[in-house]
Amino acid sequence: MSRVRSWMRHDSMSVVFAILAMLLLVFILAPVVKTVFSSSPGTLWDTLRDESVYSSVLLTVLAGLLATLIGIVVGVPLAYLLARRQFRGKRFLEALIDVPIVIPHSAAGIALLFVFGRQFLLGKLFGHVGITFVDTLAGVVIAMMFVSVPFLIDSSKDAFKAVDVRMEKVARTLGASPWQTFFRVSLPLAWRGIFSGSVMMWARAMSEFGAVLILAYYVPFLGDRATVAPILVADRFTAFGLDAALPVASLVILISLVIFVALRYIALRGDKQ
Amino acid sequence: MIKVSSLTVKLGDFSLQNVNLDVDSGEYFIILGPTGAGKTVLLETIAGLHPVLKGTVSVDGRDITNLQPERRGLGIVYQDHVLFPHLSVWENVAFGLKSMKCPRRDLWPRIEKIAELMNIDHLLQRKPPGLSGGERQRVSLARALVTDPKVLLLDEPLSALDPEAREKMQQELAEIHRRLNVTIIHVTHDFEEALSLGDRVAVINKGQVVQVGTPDDIMRRPNSEFVAGFALSRNLFHGNAAGAEDDALVDICGLRVRAQTALRGAVHVSIRPEDVFITREQVKSTAGDSFKGVIAEVMDKGAVIYVAVNVPPRFTCLVSRQAFGELDLKTGMDVYITVRTSAIHVF
Numbered sequence: 298m299s300r301v302r303s304w305m306r307h308d309s310m311s312v313v314f315a316i317l318a319m320l321l322l323v324f325i326l327a328p329v330v331k332t333v334f335s336s337s338p339g340t341l342w343d344t345l346r347d348e349s350v351y352s353s354v355l356l357t358v359l360a361g362l363l364a365t366l367i368g369i370v371v372g373v374p375l376a377y378l379l380a381r382r383q384f385r386g387k388r389f390l391e392a393l394i395d396v397p398i399v400i401p402h403s404a405a406g407i408a409l410l411f412v413f414g415r416q417f418l419l420g421k422l423f424g425h426v427g428i429t430f431v432d433t434l435a436g437v438v439i440a441m442m443f444v445s446v447p448f449l450i451d452s453s454k455d456a457f458k459a460v461d462v463r464m465e466k467v468a469r470t471l472g473a474s475p476w477q478t479f480f481r482v483s484l485p486l487a488w489r490g491i492f493s494g495s496v497m498m499w500a501r502a503m504s505e506f507g508a509v510l511i512l513a514y515y516v517p518f519l520g521d522r523a524t525v526a527p528i529l530v531a532d533r534f535t536a537f538g539l540d541a542a543l544p545v546a547s548l549v550i551l552i553s554l555v556i557f558v559a560l561r562y563i564a565l566r567g568d569k570q
Numbered sequence: 571m572i573k574v575s576s577l578t579v580k581l582g583d584f585s586l587q588n589v590n591l592d593v594d595s596g597e598y599f600i601i602l603g604p605t606g607a608g609k610t611v612l613l614e615t616i617a618g619l620h621p622v623l624k625g626t627v628s629v630d631g632r633d634i635t636n637l638q639p640e641r642r643g644l645g646i647v648y649q650d651h652v653l654f655p656h657l658s659v660w661e662n663v664a665f666g667l668k669s670m671k672c673p674r675r676d677l678w679p680r681i682e683k684i685a686e687l688m689n690i691d692h693l694l695q696r697k698p699p700g701l702s703g704g705e706r707q708r709v710s711l712a713r714a715l716v717t718d719p720k721v722l723l724l725d726e727p728l729s730a731l732d733p734e735a736r737e738k739m740q741q742e743l744a745e746i747h748r749r750l751n752v753t754i755i756h757v758t759h760d761f762e763e764a765l766s767l768g769d770r771v772a773v774i775n776k777g778q779v780v781q782v783g784t785p786d787d788i789m790r791r792p793n794s795e796f797v798a799g800f801a802l803s804r805n806l807f808h809g810n811a812a813g814a815e816d817d818a819l820v821d822i823c824g825l826r827v828r829a830q831t832a833l834r835g836a837v838h839v840s841i842r843p844e845d846v847f848i849t850r851e852q853v854k855s856t857a858g859d860s861f862k863g864v865i866a867e868v869m870d871k872g873a874v875i876y877v878a879v880n881v882p883p884r885f886t887c888l889v890s891r892q893a894f895g896e897l898d899l900k901t902g903m904d905v906y907i908t909v910r911t912s913a914i915h916v917f
Binding site: 461463464466467468469470471472473474477481482485486 | 614617618619638639640641642644645646648652654655656665666669670713714717723
């Protein structure tokens, strides 16, 4: 005991830090755990069978996935360029990419409406090919993408930066074209960072509230109208109170956790090899 | 064979200025210079990895200045090997052959042949992270050599190895060069490495080639203070040459030595420490000069010993451990130093 006491005297910093860290962990974990366990499995199952909940969850997962896939196709090349090339205004561009993270998301929704609304530039352009964004699934997808793609870009950029540029140089001297070099060397070596960035993006997209609320509140989905899960929780709370919102909230948190933990497990398992 | 003409490259703050090199077929060519001299940039530019501002690079008379690196057929090996960590040794070696669309049935025999030559056949199924430094280096060489490159470019290939592995790999490089008769351009900052491997050496400093010659030229006939210093001449003096014909008397800080040179006026004098002999008695000889001095310092380097003798000026002599013991040299002792006229290089 005296040993522990003398250790604590000598390393008061670690003790104070540990106490502060524990307080924070309780702050994070308590609401999550309490919400998840506040509803019995039976209640959760019944909630999921509620058609509006079921289609809302499906809409959220699907739109988030679509946003992430589009994000990968356009975001990974951008991340690669930012990691490899030096050009004027690069720092400004990098700061710009993170703007969606720092602005209020309802304002982001308004901004998107301004560009993708039917009477505005991009809205008109896409209107010609039959894609509209206001109160449609496409609107949910771009709202989610706008606010979450910075996570994918930043994480992919760091992953590419961590790949020794000489790996690519050697590949080129060995006869590989720039395309082959990217797909055979750069991408396989950076995939874990890109993957975890994608998981972050997907998770962030599925939890989006403000931008979706403005641009695509209720959208036609599975022959009915549906809204994303975060909005559904808020709607139930304002319309029917805590008791109605709680099972939906528990379910949404649980689903997010399961997906997140599973994907992190896949990424970390790759780490060990 | 490979010719670099008035090559100028700019990379941020660094630049290569008007570099000219002419490497013969089958030659072991060394590019020697201190860190930051631009050796790696030069090597990578030859490989096609940096845009050229001015000048040309040509191989076998064909201008390849604007050719993509994947179409040049030059192999590169880096100091820290840069193996693809996500691929097995076999896949690393196969990388170039697959890029070249080598037929499947030729893949195995070619890889097996090079694996045997490089003595890595037992490692083919392993992944790079588990290999030792020497093993990685051999895999890296095999990966480059398997594609039969016209020129093998080596960037400090021995620097990352511990002394024992370095010596072994140095012998292996000489062996590969002899057996495959491949042209090699080898970049290093190590003068001794340059001496033992190079047919010819180009000394490079601050982005410019300062001297090209045989290792003996660089060692005994440096053309500048920089080269003499880099070649560890250790006896580098400013002097003043006077006299008639080719026999000059060079005045170094008041000491007059005979030398064979047509230069007159302010000159540099370089004498290698192994060409300065220490004796207890004065040596009378027509082939050289003998001066009396005092031992100022003894630097024990293990196998050899450097003895600084203040005449003045101060000369550094290389003495074998055995001779050091026999002469019973000590600091403060009066000795004679003798230098052959032919060993005095004036520039």
